[in-house]
Amino acid sequence: MRPNILFAIADDQSFPHASAYGSKTFLTPAFDNVAARGVLFNNAFVAAPQCSPSRAALLTGRNIWHLEEAGTHSSYFPKKFPVFTDALEKSGYFIGYTGKPWGPGNFEEAGWHRNPVGPAYNTHQVKARPAEGISRNDYASNFSEFLSKRPAGQPFFFWYGGQEPHRGYEAGSGAKSGLTIARSEIPGFLPPADTITSDLLDYALEIGWFDSHLGKMLAMLKERGELDNTIVVVTADNGMAFPYAKANLQESGIHVPLAVCGPGVSGKARRVDDLVSLPDLCPTFLEAAGLPAFVGTTAHSLWPVLKNRKSGHIDPERNYILAGRERHTHARPDNLGYPARAIRTADYLYIVNFFPERWPLGDPPPRNNSTAAASDSKPIAGGYEDIDSSPSKTFLITHRATYPDLFRIAFEKRGSEELYDIRTDPYCLQNLVLTGSTEKIRRELKKELLEKLARQGDPRVTGGGEVFDSYPRFGPMRPFDGFKERGAYNPAFIPKKH
Known part of the structure; x- marks a missing residue:
């Protein structure tokens, strides 16, 4: 059986803002579960610190300087660049997404009949939210609908694109929910003022909301007996939407969380220090489906690292990212x-x-x-x-x-x-x-x-x-x-x- 793939990508979340990395503020039990069942990456980076070029690079396995209009924000996505979602679908995968796919930008006038990520599942909405600014999209229910429509025996690829923790936030919502932050978790480029700490807690609340829907999705797969045959990848498209982070090539703009588990991933609770780039996920997903990598890309499949049982630095060639x-x-x-x-x-x-x-x-x-x-x-x-x-x-x-x-x-x-x-x-x-x-x-x-x-x-x-x-x-x-x-x-x- 070819494995299913559940890909969860948060919108504007920096490393190390997940409790698997030791945070007491950014609480992510579902992310931690994935890391405990597989591999936690300490050095994962995006191709660009902005959402649409970062997502285009991930879909194609190419750096932004190879992607023409798609290498800049909110422009066209040229149809000539193949994406792994199309390749998976053509090989027999049932594909879909909920939330944010590739974007913002214009794919229709570039020749696509739908978003490059695939068909949308966005009909279900939540009845209550913990704060204004959080999307009304009931991501988990939309995933359930996707699973119900999947033909029997067909492997799936599903893209869970949370709108969180993208701005805007409801001011004070994080503190109101009971979250607190230690001074040690305030990034050094931000002052420890009340306004800043409150803003960080609002950000943490939205990370928790994204993670809660991931937890529901994992529970669905377990109930259906599908979890053991599903590769789960959780990450973010770029860093936090604060000054000196998102849209910057500094560490908090490009360094993101990454955890992977599922069939073929060796060991549990492994922590890997290899430097990896999110475009590497494109050939990784293709290899998982038994498909060749795209010709002309610079990305490299993560499977040699995922199959290795060691922790620390595994592949000596993975000593830099661009x-x-x-x-x-x-x-x-x-x-x-x-x-x-x-x-x-x-x-x-x-x-x-x-x-x-x-x-x-x-x-x-x-x-x-x-x-x-x-x-x-x-x-x-x-x-x-x-x-x-x-x-x-x-x-x-x-x-x-x-x-x-x-x-x-x-x-x-x-x-x-x-x-x-x-x-x-x-x-x-x-x-x-x-x-x-x-x-x-x-x-x-x-x-x-x-x-x-x-x-x-x-x-x-x-x-x-x-x-x-x-x-x-x-x-x-x-x-x-x-x-x-x-x-x-x-x-x-x-x-x-x-």
Whole structure:
């Protein structure tokens, strides 16, 4: 029998925000159950710190610089890139999803007759929620409907895409539910102020909601006698929606939880230190179904690690990951992005910022920001629009004089290179490039990153990288100067053909 696959992906959850990693605030019994029955990854990373490019990379097994429009946020998903969900379906799998699939973006005009993830199961809604902002989608009931429609004997792939813990949150809902947080669990890039801790508890409440539906799904599979033949993978698409996390290549933007269990996964409660990238799940799922990996991808199946009974560092080749980002929201004049690439090793994170003269998380608010330039535009309220609106963002802006260093790392311009010692500085507070104390390591990692990007044909390194700024955005546009036409290519950045 080919195994079933249940894939659960949270929306904006950073490592190590799960109780399997030792947290007393972020309580995730279902995630912990998966980890106890299989493998817990300590070093899992997304391809991009934004949802739609991260999900496109996962579906295709490709890095964002290979995905054209799909490598940027809220654009097209070109039909020419094969996705593992289609391959599974064509091989006989019954597929479906609930919640958030690939997105945001435009797949219809790119030639897809449905979302690249597959058919939707979103009809059932919950009668009560613990807080406003939590989706009304009854994910577990929709999974039950999916199972009831599966033809007898047919293996399935199901994508559980929770909307949680994506913003917005109901302010104070986490504390009201009884959650508390220790100072040690407040990320070092956020101040330990009441506003911040309350916001973190609201985030923790939503993580718990996502996990509760996963628990119901696991219980359904057990009741049906299907759990032992189901590979379960639980992770997130990018980091937490707080300043200096989501949309950043720093640790809290790209480092995510990952647990895997099921048939073929050897051992129990194993903890693995290998550096893995979520695009690796594409060939992993294909191999589980007895299918070949896609030609031309750089991802590698996780099965050699999953089948091994050891803990710690297993595969010596898995000693780095690559990540990158392009445009997130419309946060700068001319709809420009903030292109950057990163290499993460066991000890260090090195980042190259291709246009350090740009504001990394969007321009500050202009003086006149009260009117919109088009009917579908949003006013530029607080500026720095690549950072999701939140009490934490507002607090840091309002109290920048009290916390100048934390405001600087989150909002202000950065240099062309960044280097962080993850062993001693997991929150990326000290850019070692500025100290010059690790010059040899900086040179080595820069050389390694640029050589790997060149071999992979990244346009930002090989030439023509301006094409990323030409790609359409289908999300809301703001009244910045220059190009702001929703859903249109910016002709100024389309490379000239010679």
